[in-house]
Amino acid sequence: MAGNHDLSTLVHECADCPIRHRAVCARCESDELARLEQIKYYRSYQAGQTVIWSGDRMDFVASVVTGIATLTQTMEDGRRQMVGLLLPSDFVGRPGRTTAAYDVTATTDLVMCCFRKKPFEDMMTATPHIAQRLLEMTLDELDAAREWMLLLGRKTAREKIASLLAIIARRDASLKLRSAKGNIVFDLPLTREEMADYLGLTLETVSRQMSALKKDGVIELEGKRHIIVPNFDALMEETGDDSDGGFLV
Amino acid sequence: MAGNHDLSTLVHECADCPIRHRAVCARCESDELARLEQIKYYRSYQAGQTVIWSGDRMDFVASVVTGIATLTQTMEDGRRQMVGLLLPSDFVGRPGRTTAAYDVTATTDLVMCCFRKKPFEDMMTATPHIAQRLLEMTLDELDAAREWMLLLGRKTAREKIASLLAIIARRDASLKLRSAKGNIVFDLPLTREEMADYLGLTLETVSRQMSALKKDGVIELEGKRHIIVPNFDALMEETGDDSDGGFLV
DNA sequence: TTCTTCGGTTGATCTGCATCAAGGCAGATC
DNA sequence: GATCTGCCTTGATGCAGATCAACCGAAGAA
Structure with missing residues (x-):
């Protein structure tokens, strides 16, 4: 007890x-x-x-x-x-x-x-x-x-991906510590297809937008699943949400 | 009291x-x-x-x-x-x-x-x-x-419209009586723009799909807002939902 | 080793809906 | 009556994302 x-x-x-x-x-x-x-x-x-x-x-x-x-x-x-x-x-x-x-x-x-x-x-x-x-x-x-x-009704594919990453990053960050450099680092718990099912997209679009966010330096990718967010604010910029938080827990 | x-x-x-x-x-x-x-x-x-x-x-x-x-x-x-x-x-x-x-x-x-x-x-x-x-x-x-x-993530514009009409028809029908012929008859409480905001569409697309459903005999329109559903099952067919009801209240 | 499978990436093309634009109709206001 | 305004319709065009298709690399399995 x-x-x-x-x-x-x-x-x-x-x-x-x-x-x-x-x-x-x-x-x-x-x-x-x-x-x-x-x-x-x-x-x-x-x-x-x-x-x-x-x-x-x-x-x-x-x-x-x-x-x-x-x-x-x-x-x-x-x-x-x-x-x-x-x-x-x-x-x-x-x-x-x-x-x-x-x-x-x-x-x-x-x-x-x-x-x-x-x-x-x-x-x-x-x-x-x-x-x-x-x-x-x-x-x-x-x-x-x-x-x-x-998100489903009005956001673009890029905004959808960024929003999902932001949510997972936030939930995860509350459990784990940040890396030495202050980056947020986490492993995606979802396949590209599962992300697509969540976001109302196809897996190809998810893959393309992930590549685009990587190319633009918003995220870094190690392998397929390990994500590094060098600047959380920059990620939030991409979500289309008002800066002051929005998503809960 | x-x-x-x-x-x-x-x-x-x-x-x-x-x-x-x-x-x-x-x-x-x-x-x-x-x-x-x-x-x-x-x-x-x-x-x-x-x-x-x-x-x-x-x-x-x-x-x-x-x-x-x-x-x-x-x-x-x-x-x-x-x-x-x-x-x-x-x-x-x-x-x-x-x-x-x-x-x-x-x-x-x-x-x-x-x-x-x-x-x-x-x-x-x-x-x-x-x-x-x-x-x-x-x-x-x-x-x-x-x-x-x-609905927002996966349905087509036509399915979205049909789903919305079905919901309103059902909610409304529980309050009012059906017409003499057994049709479901109701007034749309929303403008095209409000429907669009609900469905994640533009008002033009809403208008076009309403016209299409009318042309195909799924609904009848009197004026802009007064809707007659001659066959509720036919409307449900268009929603993409399983036939057995789905939407609640 | 080779073969297969699974998850992922990328390219080419297609299409459903958005966007831009013009006009119609009914009710209100002058 | 004329004009305006709000709501709606319809047409022409554009584009984001879907679809179709090829291929890659890693992890098993034979």
Whole structure:
């Protein structure tokens, strides 16, 4: 029954997860913690493995511990659109709904901390803070989705790529340290095709724009995936967003 | 202190609103109702008027009573993307945030039922069902936003138009009756430009595709705004979605 | 070793939608 | 009545990104 309580942010640190479950309450009383410990379990997935298919019965909710997962929608003729990128600490699943609305896929090796839905819902009823915390998180996700609508509807291919890189850089930078020179350095967790699915582009266009950003010195590439951002502001310039941040977390 | 309680759907009918506030609780105890009555007030806006600007201080949450409002994001160079369409009974505003994230505009004459944020938040804390109901609604909105991401990222102009018409037809049909012949008939609440902002298109393309759908007999047009859908299934065919519904509410 | 596969790059060409431009119609104002 | 303004339509043209296609290099597998 270890686990720290971060009262200020209403976040609960799971006993043996390396990261916080952002989903899970909240001014923790130790008996709530104990209940959480009892109903949780872990699942691992290999890179490329499907966690759940759209339409499948989904009797758990979960929080990403390590690795990256994606939410994707597919049209009958095969057109695909990614609608969510799940990084460590992100929450999946929907209390009150029994089937999955999207394909959930592990793009890297993935560990999730799961809670069976029924006990989790019971806990939500018993512990009002959990519903409030979930509401807060869902509103954040809604904001992010709407930001993404602007990207999909109105940004150019170059702006789309820059925006995606900026998001990943920012999320990643909050976990890791910067390189000695103050550069932001990270590994792309997505293939060119996955990037395309996220951005509403083709993989060829993604590849071309990556090359263009490299040629223009906005990013440096080592191999296919390792990205160096020498100047984050210069990258932000390319996103088309107002300079003052915009994208959340 | 009139107001019916619809316990099954956790919806509260406002005493003098003609419609339900979907936002507002929830296995109503009459003293909760009384509190709600005390903190609510009404505001009217004319068509075209801005309810609130992105970045402004927003010290209320609200529910649309009559009319239609939109949520819009604008880039520095003027590119605009609508990210939400608020029909009667939809909820605006975000407990726990003090500034508006989007421009909210009345596209028709609009009446909103408002609650000052602080008392509303207090009530949320005191009445757990409200948070749960809000969570439910927010998750629905998130699903709708993700559906829209698919539209913006992957659908053709024709599919986009058909999808928008299908959504409005469906929302509208649930309020009104069908015409004698079983057609769905409604008035477009948006200008061509607003449709374009919603769909990530230009107004010219919207106009052209509307003409094309008319030429192909998918819709009939009386004047610019009055739409007749002789065969809803035929319209759904054009959306690119799986036949079984897809779009929510 | 060679062959295959997977992820990625780059070139040539095509096309759907944007852009630029002209005009039409209905309702308001003078 | 004439004129204006807001909303819409239609045509001509341009271009960003899609599509089709060839090829590259690295990592396995035979």
